[in-house]
Amino acid sequence: MPTDGDTPRRRRSLDKGRMEAFSDGVFGFAATLLVANLALRPPGTALQQLFHAWPSYVAYYIISFLTIGAAWLAHTALTDRLAQADPIFLRLNLLLLLVVVFLPFPTRLLADTLHQTSSQRVFVTLYGLTLLAIRLMGAALAAYARREHLYSPHEDGGDLHSDQRKLLPVVIGYVIAILIGLALPELAVALYFGIAVYAIVPFREVARLLFRRS
Amino acid sequence: MPTDGDTPRRRRSLDKGRMEAFSDGVFGFAATLLVANLALRPPGTALQQLFHAWPSYVAYYIISFLTIGAAWLAHTALTDRLAQADPIFLRLNLLLLLVVVFLPFPTRLLADTLHQTSSQRVFVTLYGLTLLAIRLMGAALAAYARREHLYSPHEDGGDLHSDQRKLLPVVIGYVIAILIGLALPELAVALYFGIAVYAIVPFREVARLLFRRS
Amino acid sequence: MPTDGDTPRRRRSLDKGRMEAFSDGVFGFAATLLVANLALRPPGTALQQLFHAWPSYVAYYIISFLTIGAAWLAHTALTDRLAQADPIFLRLNLLLLLVVVFLPFPTRLLADTLHQTSSQRVFVTLYGLTLLAIRLMGAALAAYARREHLYSPHEDGGDLHSDQRKLLPVVIGYVIAILIGLALPELAVALYFGIAVYAIVPFREVARLLFRRS
Amino acid sequence: MPTDGDTPRRRRSLDKGRMEAFSDGVFGFAATLLVANLALRPPGTALQQLFHAWPSYVAYYIISFLTIGAAWLAHTALTDRLAQADPIFLRLNLLLLLVVVFLPFPTRLLADTLHQTSSQRVFVTLYGLTLLAIRLMGAALAAYARREHLYSPHEDGGDLHSDQRKLLPVVIGYVIAILIGLALPELAVALYFGIAVYAIVPFREVARLLFRRS
Numbered sequence: 001m002p003t004d005g006d007t008p009r010r011r012r013s014l015d016k017g018r019m020e021a022f023s024d025g026v027f028g029f030a031a032t033l034l035v036a037n038l039a040l041r042p043p044g045t046a047l048q049q050l051f052h053a054w055p056s057y058v059a060y061y062i063i064s065f066l067t068i069g070a071a072w073l074a075h076t077a078l079t080d081r082l083a084q085a086d087p088i089f090l091r092l093n094l095l096l097l098l099v100v101v102f103l104p105f106p107t108r109l110l111a112d113t114l115h116q117t118s119s120q121r122v123f124v125t126l127y128g129l130t131l132l133a134i135r136l137m138g139a140a141l142a143a144y145a146r147r148e149h150l151y152s153p154h155e156d157g158g159d160l161h162s163d164q165r166k167l168l169p170v171v172i173g174y175v176i177a178i179l180i181g182l183a184l185p186e187l188a189v190a191l192y193f194g195i196a197v198y199a200i201v202p203f204r205e206v207a208r209l210l211f212r213r214s
Numbered sequence: 215m216p217t218d219g220d221t222p223r224r225r226r227s228l229d230k231g232r233m234e235a236f237s238d239g240v241f242g243f244a245a246t247l248l249v250a251n252l253a254l255r256p257p258g259t260a261l262q263q264l265f266h267a268w269p270s271y272v273a274y275y276i277i278s279f280l281t282i283g284a285a286w287l288a289h290t291a292l293t294d295r296l297a298q299a300d301p302i303f304l305r306l307n308l309l310l311l312l313v314v315v316f317l318p319f320p321t322r323l324l325a326d327t328l329h330q331t332s333s334q335r336v337f338v339t340l341y342g343l344t345l346l347a348i349r350l351m352g353a354a355l356a357a358y359a360r361r362e363h364l365y366s367p368h369e370d371g372g373d374l375h376s377d378q379r380k381l382l383p384v385v386i387g388y389v390i391a392i393l394i395g396l397a398l399p400e401l402a403v404a405l406y407f408g409i410a411v412y413a414i415v416p417f418r419e420v421a422r423l424l425f426r427r428s
Numbered sequence: 429m430p431t432d433g434d435t436p437r438r439r440r441s442l443d444k445g446r447m448e449a450f451s452d453g454v455f456g457f458a459a460t461l462l463v464a465n466l467a468l469r470p471p472g473t474a475l476q477q478l479f480h481a482w483p484s485y486v487a488y489y490i491i492s493f494l495t496i497g498a499a500w501l502a503h504t505a506l507t508d509r510l511a512q513a514d515p516i517f518l519r520l521n522l523l524l525l526l527v528v529v530f531l532p533f534p535t536r537l538l539a540d541t542l543h544q545t546s547s548q549r550v551f552v553t554l555y556g557l558t559l560l561a562i563r564l565m566g567a568a569l570a571a572y573a574r575r576e577h578l579y580s581p582h583e584d585g586g587d588l589h590s591d592q593r594k595l596l597p598v599v600i601g602y603v604i605a606i607l608i609g610l611a612l613p614e615l616a617v618a619l620y621f622g623i624a625v626y627a628i629v630p631f632r633e634v635a636r637l638l639f640r641r642s
Numbered sequence: 643m644p645t646d647g648d649t650p651r652r653r654r655s656l657d658k659g660r661m662e663a664f665s666d667g668v669f670g671f672a673a674t675l676l677v678a679n680l681a682l683r684p685p686g687t688a689l690q691q692l693f694h695a696w697p698s699y700v701a702y703y704i705i706s707f708l709t710i711g712a713a714w715l716a717h718t719a720l721t722d723r724l725a726q727a728d729p730i731f732l733r734l735n736l737l738l739l740l741v742v743v744f745l746p747f748p749t750r751l752l753a754d755t756l757h758q759t760s761s762q763r764v765f766v767t768l769y770g771l772t773l774l775a776i777r778l779m780g781a782a783l784a785a786y787a788r789r790e791h792l793y794s795p796h797e798d799g800g801d802l803h804s805d806q807r808k809l810l811p812v813v814i815g816y817v818i819a820i821l822i823g824l825a826l827p828e829l830a831v832a833l834y835f836g837i838a839v840y841a842i843v844p845f846r847e848v849a850r851l852l853f854r855r856s
Binding site: 027031035046065066069073076080200202205 | 232233235236239240243244247250300301302304305308311312315316318319323327332333334335336337340
Binding site: 448449452453455456457459460462463464466468473474475478489490493494497500501504507508628629630633634637 | 660661663664667668671672675678728729730732733736739740743744746747751755760761762763764765768
């Protein structure tokens with residue numbers, strides 16, 4: 001029920017519903033595009049091809065899916081607490097989506113050059129930089145919303161803070177993994193995998209579940 | 215109308231609206247990707263190519279579409295009765311989507327190796343395992359929601375139970391079909407087709423419709 | 429505000445919101461997939477290739493897009509008046525989507541075999557049958573909803589009737605065009621184009637607009 | 643709470659919710675398809691290929707993404723103020739989506755013929771015409787809504803006017819860039835990039851942010 005006093009404010013702030021719908025679509029597409037690029041390479045029997053391509057599924061497909069999943073979860077937590085979006089927030093959100101949508105490209109490059117260590121060094125670096133950029137853009141979005149007081153007034157920001165609690169370890173982890181990847185690309189991929197799992201697992205809830213059970 | 219007593223709980227539980235929107239996008243995209251991979255193989259006239267590729271449309275495209283459709287229907291029935299989602303539920307949901315999104319890959323492998331029985335044995339097995347994994351992840355999601363009391367209080371779970379009633383026959387059917395596929399891949403595909411039809415047809419409603427008419 | 433009397437009915441009927449969201453996703457994907465398949469053929473300069481491929485854009489891409497658009501419009505008009513969806517309606521809806529999602533495949537086949545009249549005869553027929561199947565499945569969905577009294581009670585069905593008014597001419601048009609396509613594929617494509625334009629243009633509203641202006 | 647007087651009007655006007663959902667899906671999908679087409683060309687090391695392909699990412703991918711993003715933002719602002727959609731508005735909206743969905747095709751053509759100036763002249767022109775068509779279709783949609791009084795009565799149109807304020811400079815910019823592209827394709831791409839940035843940056847809000855900070 002918009003009152004006269006409410007209307008001018010509503011006009012300046014923008015509807016967040018469509019931003020969420022558009023973002024959900026883009027996150028979902030980017031996640032699905034990952035598998036559109038999966039392919040087997042000719043030499044060998046079907047079974048040999050599958051085992052040969054195995055790392056590409058496990059490592060790249062799953063890391064990328066988990067990273068997009070974690071970015072989507074963080075985005076959900078952020079916009080859920082948002083009272084309003086302003087024009088700059090909407091553009092920053094588009095920049096986040098620009099990086100998310102880019103992820104299938106380095107993922108495919110890596111999967112295509114499996115077992116070619118010279119190219120892999122370059123592509124693993126590009127891949128790590130993209131993963132890092134997704135995380136940083138998400139953090140920038142949250143920082144802008146906090147700075148511009150876009151959150152609902154009755155949100156104390158406690159949960160949001162907990163959502164962003166893993167930010168520093170994750171960013172440091174990516175920087176270390178990217179540097180290691182310049183020399184040892186396969187170790188970097190293992191680290192990316194570890195970071196993706198660390199970023200998405202809700203340790204507190206899992207612990208609560210485990211302790212309650214015992 | 216959130217009361218003071220309601221707000222802290224709402225904060226811990228998470229909005230299910232965006233989970234549904236994201237899931238709908240991923241289910242829909244995975245279903246559409248299936249056809250993006252359809253192709254005809256060169257030798258022969260257009261008509262011969264179409265008839266040659268016929269089993270790939272009927273069997274793989276339709277089985278995969280029906281399986282994604284059935285998973286989406288089960289997901290709808292589940293989240294419709296959900297009072298709230300918790301952080302672990304959201305991650306389990308992402309795992310379900312991870313497997314759903316993977317399905318176009320073995321579907322394409324199978325369609326690409328039509329009439330090559332040596333590769334087909336491997337890919338039919340991979341295909342069956344993916345179909346089984348989708349069903350099991352959906353059941354795990356429902357089991358978690360029941361165990362953690364995430365359903366609305368005024369839902370007695372009767373309908374949900376009926377949604378899950380076909381779980382055991384379907385799982386047993388998949389296990390048998392996968393084992394048969396190691397020797398007779400084409401029989402396994404026929405069984406997958408039968409299971410997909412069995413899983414999606416609402417026999418009780420169809421019976422009601424038919425008896426009422428006569 | 430669900431009352432005790434309302435709850436059992438709500439439980440048997442299913443939420444139509446997610447069916448709409450899922451359908452919107454699938455319609456949108458199928459429409460976008462059409463352009464993913466557009467490509468130029470090598471011989472000639474860039475300009476020659478563009479002009480050579482011109483019919484493929486106009487005819488196939490636009491016919492397919494308009495057909496999906498018309499199917500989506502009819503779907504919107506139908507579910508907008510729906511009071512509830514039942515399990516069978518949801519499955520019929522999936523069958524409609526199955527055919528819609530299939531459309532990019534014959535579209536691509538046609539565009540790929542441009543100027544090869546022998547293959548085109550076959551693919552034009554397949555294309556016309558798919559267009560007809562989309563229309564018939566949409567009509568079956570509307571007929572089922574009417575027969576099972578799924579519409580809102582205060583809807584007299586007048587508008588719906590007007591949505592379905594073009595059904596018979598369109599179906600007859602498709603049948604004639606498909607038969608003609610067996611001998612003259614290019615004439616059939618021109619007819620498909622005409623039918624798509626006829627099906628989507630709201631003549632009454634356009635007339636009202638034109639007469640009011642003069 | 644629809645009253646008797648409201649029902650007949652509601653029946654003639656159509657629900658805008660599903661138009662938004664369908665449009666969001668198509669916008670999001672078109673934005674994601676852009677990256678599905680990114681690829682590296684064989685000669686050289688991985689690093690050389692990446693640097694060689696660099697302009698295709700920066701120029702084409704980012705210009706296209708920003709253009710789709712700006713079109714989506716304008717669409718959001720438009721439908722947000724819409725009280726109702728009529729049948730012709732829904733069809734014009736489909737035409738806008740038809741052009742948006744087409745954009746990945748000229749984007750891919752340009753990226754594929756990178757460094758081949760003879761083809762590029764043709765494709766840069768096609769690309770510019772598509773960008774212009776997206777903008778003009780968006781403006782046509784807004785003009786139709788204004789002319790037919792589809793906006794909410796308490797919207798004075800002030801904000802919408804500001805959304806359309808950049809229309810004339812953008813259209814003139816495109817026409818100049820397209821003409822320049824006939825002789826100097828690479829300069830045209832630089833201009834397209836400038837126009838895309840100009841069209842999407844909210845200068846007033848950015849200025850407010852900067853002045854407040856100092």
